[in-house]
Amino acid sequence: MLISILSGKGGTGKTLVSVNMAVVSECGTYADCDVEEPNGYLFLNPVISHEEEVNVKIPVIDADLCDGCRKCIDFCNFNALAYTGNKVIVFEDICHSCGGCTLVCPRKAITEKDKSVGKFEKGMSGNTTFMSGTMKVGVASGIPIVKRILKEVHVNREEDVFIDSPPGSACIVMESIRYADYCVLVAEPTIFGRHNLEMVHELVKVFGKKYGVVLNKCTDKPNPSEDYCLKEGISILGRIPFDASLGAIASVGGIAALEDERFRAIFNSILSGIKEDPELI
Amino acid sequence: MKQLLILSGKGGTGKTTVASSFISLSEARSFADCDVDAPNLHLVTRTEVLPEVKDYFGLPKAFIDPDICIGCDMCRQECRFEAISCEGDLYTVDNNACEGCGVCKYVCPVSAVCMHDEKAGEMMLYREKTHTFSTAKLRMGSGTSGMLVTEVKKRLMPYVDPGDLVIIDGSPGIGCPVIASLSGVDMVLIVAEPTLSGISDMERIIGTALNFKIRTTVCINKADINDKLSDEIEKYCADKKLHFLGRIPYDPLVVQSVNDGKPVADLDCPAGNAIKIVYNKSIKLLEEMAV
Numbered sequence: 001m002l003i004s005i006l007s008g009k010g011g012t013g014k015t016l017v018s019v020n021m022a023v024v025s026e027c028g029t030y031a032d033c034d035v036e037e038p039n040g041y042l043f044l045n046p047v048i049s050h051e052e053e054v055n056v057k058i059p060v061i062d063a064d065l066c067d068g069c070r071k072c073i074d075f076c077n078f079n080a081l082a083y084t085g086n087k088v089i090v091f092e093d094i095c096h097s098c099g100g101c102t103l104v105c106p107r108k109a110i111t112e113k114d115k116s117v118g119k120f121e122k123g124m125s126g127n128t129t130f131m132s133g134t135m136k137v138g139v140a141s142g143i144p145i146v147k148r149i150l151k152e153v154h155v156n157r158e159e160d161v162f163i164d165s166p167p168g169s170a171c172i173v174m175e176s177i178r179y180a181d182y183c184v185l186v187a188e189p190t191i192f193g194r195h196n197l198e199m200v201h202e203l204v205k206v207f208g209k210k211y212g213v214v215l216n217k218c219t220d221k222p223n224p225s226e227d228y229c230l231k232e233g234i235s236i237l238g239r240i241p242f243d244a245s246l247g248a249i250a251s252v253g254g255i256a257a258l259e260d261e262r263f264r265a266i267f268n269s270i271l272s273g274i275k276e277d278p279e280l281i
Numbered sequence: 282m283k284q285l286l287i288l289s290g291k292g293g294t295g296k297t298t299v300a301s302s303f304i305s306l307s308e309a310r311s312f313a314d315c316d317v318d319a320p321n322l323h324l325v326t327r328t329e330v331l332p333e334v335k336d337y338f339g340l341p342k343a344f345i346d347p348d349i350c351i352g353c354d355m356c357r358q359e360c361r362f363e364a365i366s367c368e369g370d371l372y373t374v375d376n377n378a379c380e381g382c383g384v385c386k387y388v389c390p391v392s393a394v395c396m397h398d399e400k401a402g403e404m405m406l407y408r409e410k411t412h413t414f415s416t417a418k419l420r421m422g423s424g425t426s427g428m429l430v431t432e433v434k435k436r437l438m439p440y441v442d443p444g445d446l447v448i449i450d451g452s453p454g455i456g457c458p459v460i461a462s463l464s465g466v467d468m469v470l471i472v473a474e475p476t477l478s479g480i481s482d483m484e485r486i487i488g489t490a491l492n493f494k495i496r497t498t499v500c501i502n503k504a505d506i507n508d509k510l511s512d513e514i515e516k517y518c519a520d521k522k523l524h525f526l527g528r529i530p531y532d533p534l535v536v537q538s539v540n541d542g543k544p545v546a547d548l549d550c551p552a553g554n555a556i557k558i559v560y561n562k563s564i565k566l567l568e569e570m571a572v
Contacts, residue, residue, distance in 0.1 A: 008318075008319045009292060009293060009319050009321070010289075010291060010292005010293040010294075010319070010453040011291060011292040011293010011294060011453075011474075012292075012293060015478065036453075036454035036455045036456050036485075037290055037291055037292075037453070037454055037455065037478075037481070037482040037485060039291075039477075039478035039481060039482070042477045042478055042481060057361075075383065075387070077340055077341075077381055077382055077383055078340075078382070093460075096380055096382060097361060098361050098362075098380065098382030098383075098384050099359070099361055099384060100382050100383060100384045100387060103359070103384065103387060103388065104387060135455070135456065137455060137485055137488040137489050137492065138460075138488075138489060138492050139456070140427065140456055140457040140460055141456060141457055142456060166454065167292040167293075167319060167453050167454070168316075168318035168319050168426075168452065168453070168454070169318045169319060169419065169421055169422065170317075170318040170419055170422070170423065170424065170426045170458070171377075171422065171423065171424035171425075171426070172456070173318075173422070174377055174422040178377075188293075189536070190536055190539045190540055191321075191324050191539060191540050191542065192297065192321040192324060192539060195319075195321055195324060196319045196321070199318075199319060199418075199421065202421050203421040203422055206421050206422060207422075221536075221537075222540070224540065247506055248506075248507075250476065250478075251475065251476040251477065251506060251507045251510065252476075252477060252507070252510075253477045253478075
């Protein structure tokens with residue numbers, strides 16, 4: 001079963017929930033798709049057995065063959081090509097690697113080269129399979145890296161896979177929930193948390209996913225995110241208390257479910273809540 | 282005009298808390314929320330007028346006319362984004378995967394593909410008596426958030442006076458929306474968090490900002506949740522010769538002020554007072570740069 005953990009707002013506890021669920025699931029897979037700011041490795045300390053570069057295709061112009069017709073520049077919708085000083089210049093960082101320029105060039109002056117945008121890693125942390133991607137600083141889009149991780153995830157699909165998604169609700173989040181069987185939305189008890197929960201709620205509905213909410217940082221004060229769940233009839237999979245000891249464990253990369261029986265029980269109950277969701281059966 | 286951009290790398294460290302406080306303290310006349318896929322600044326900003334709303338169109342999406350399509354499969358083979366699928370003899374485009382490059386249209390031998398605009402979000406411009414506020418909301422799952430960030434900033438500019446300080450709330454991460462928000466900025470303030478995750482993410486966003494040769498400063502939020510890691514952050518800044526602007530303590534009143542829709546700097550409390558110190562140091566640095 002493929003479970004994506006997302007939140008819209010950053011810092012609500014996606015990584016906390018993903019890592020702990022992967023650990024309590026026994027023999028599950030944790031896949032960190034927050035490739036701009038991956039943090040899962042800090043908690044799981046995996047032994048990496050496989051590492052590879054993730055490349056995209058970038059055009060290379062043969063100046064001897066180019067006659068300056070500018071068909072490639074007119075074609076490029078991303079404005080990644082320009083003609084200055086009697087030659088075509090490629091802005092590699094904004095190229096989307098669509099390959100259009102190589103197709104339209106009448107003189108076949110454009111070929112492609114590989115450009116590394118980051119790396120993909122796979123390994124083990126105890127019984128948990130670990131996968132992660134890291135985008136290079138300065139690169140605009142981590143989507144090719146997320147795609148590489150998901151390709152590997154499909155190989156392990158019969159196990160439980162927990163996908164730690166990036167924050168937000170843009171294209172890269174979409175990519176990390178696209179194949180999910182279930183989405184876990186993590187929300188915190190602020191009006192910011194609620195507003196961003198509304199946004200990802202809309203997103204999982206658009207994608208027709210099954211979903212439930214985990215309320216994190218719960219106190220005895222009013223919880224705007226909980227109010228939203230009750231109003232919308234969204235199933236609440238669990239409540240994680242706001243707790244100084246949990247914060248202390250997480251701040252130094254500890255795994256709460258392994259250090260405190262109370263938290264193990266909470267994550268176990270979230271996991272069984274998903275497995276027993278009547279919508280799935 | 283000076284532009285101050287607030288970033289963090291990691292989400293949820295307190296960008297909007299700091300940004301809304303800076304806006305209140307400086308009585309800012311112009312500000313923007315560039316976190317277009319999870320905007321929140323409007324929730325803690327007084328707005329009295331209705332916004333001027335404008336639709337945002339990203340890049341066009343491909344559409345295959347089934348009546349013209351001859352099923353040659355060329356478009357599916359050439360699409361690098363795996364956006365075209367075929368069931369039976371019906372070819373369709375997945376709008377969420379299509380990036381609008383136009384390759385399918387180019388290779389189609391019978392001109393069955395056309396590109397059409399699709400609304401990808403909404404931009405809101407609040408023109409109040411005392412200030413102008415530009416923000417936007419990306420439609421669920423749309424791409425091109427970087428382009429929308431650029432539009433949000435562009436929409437604000439006609440209302441900015443030469444002497445103004447423009448405060449911009451950024452998005453988490455280090456990718457295209459962050460890179461788009463960095464353009465034209467005079468100073469970046471990074472709100473860091475003393476956790477291993479927070480430090481790892483801070484180092485990556487500092488690298489991104491320095492790539493653009495923008496003056497980068499750092500403050501720590503919830504500093505007392507781990508004093509040892511806060512010391513490490515301060516030392517990291519000293520080693521990298523970055524201005525360190527102060528520590529903001531964990532303060533339960535922050536959550537309460539957010540939920541009341543108010544900037545925390547409006548309250549006399551430990552976090553609010555610490556933000557005032559960070560603010561004063563930021564202003565001093567920006568003024569030094571003007572000389």
